[in-house]
Amino acid sequence: MSTVLLLVVLISSVAYISGGMLVLIKKKWTQNSVLAITAMSAGLLLSISILDLIPDTQEQLNNNGLYIMLGLVIMYLVSYLTSVSKKKKSDMNGFNESSLMGISLGMSLHNVFEGLSIGVSYAISVKLGLMVSIALILHKIPEGITYASSVFAIIKNRRKTAINLFIQGLFIWLGVGLSILLSYFTEINEQFIAIPIAMTAGMFIYLGGTSLLPVANKITNRTIPLSFVCGVVFFYIFHSISGLLG
Secondary structure, eight states: OOHHHHHHHHHHHHHHHHHHHHHHSSSOOOHHHHHHHHHHHHHHHHHIIIIIIHHHHHTTOTTHHHHHHHHHHHHHHHHHHHHHHHOOOOOTTSOOHHHHHHHHHHHHHHHHHHHHHHHHHHHHOHHHHHHHHHHHHHHHHHHHHHHHHHHHHHHOOHHHHHHHHHHHHHHHHHHHHHHHHHHTTSOOOHHHHHHHHHHHHHHHHHIIIIIIHHHHTTSOOTHHHHHHHHHHHHHHHHHHHHHHHO
16 A cells, blocks of 8 residues: 555545544534434435435446435335344434444445545556545545434434444545455456445435434424535535535
């Protein structure tokens, strides 16, 4: 692993974890505040899917909608089977253990394949690698906020949320290591990477649209729609900046 690639992966991980830690700085969250960050998380997840992941896979996959739907169905089955087998009752906010598993699974896949994208881009050329890295680093901040806010809304425990956040940061390294390993055995093309990315988009659409938003909308409070819109706008700004730089 070259020094430049090592530094970029480190910065990406730190950006992701730093974004998530912003959520954990506040010492006390009221129930309305938790629901507000839940709505913001839904806006971020849906924005990542619709504004970033889906457009990125359209050029490589003619039938990317099929893989998006596959990811959504997989996430539904994971959530359903988890809730049935464990028979866990939802907490006061309407979340259950399957919600935590779902958001962690989706974000883990996302981080692995972003790390894989970094490794593959550097294998092609350093210039391409740097452009991809800048774009992804800017994306990692809102993604870290998305994950930490979602997990905190579910488990309401800062220490456990921070541990989960750091574990997610390691999946970026796993993706880069996977790209290096695969490069010894086969030629990695963009279509190979696009398939799981499209599936991740489907997972995020399911989580944002069916797990987070319905819970946030259970109370009538003007901060809920404002938080959702802020999540969308926040990601759009970062997405636009990374697009200009990339």
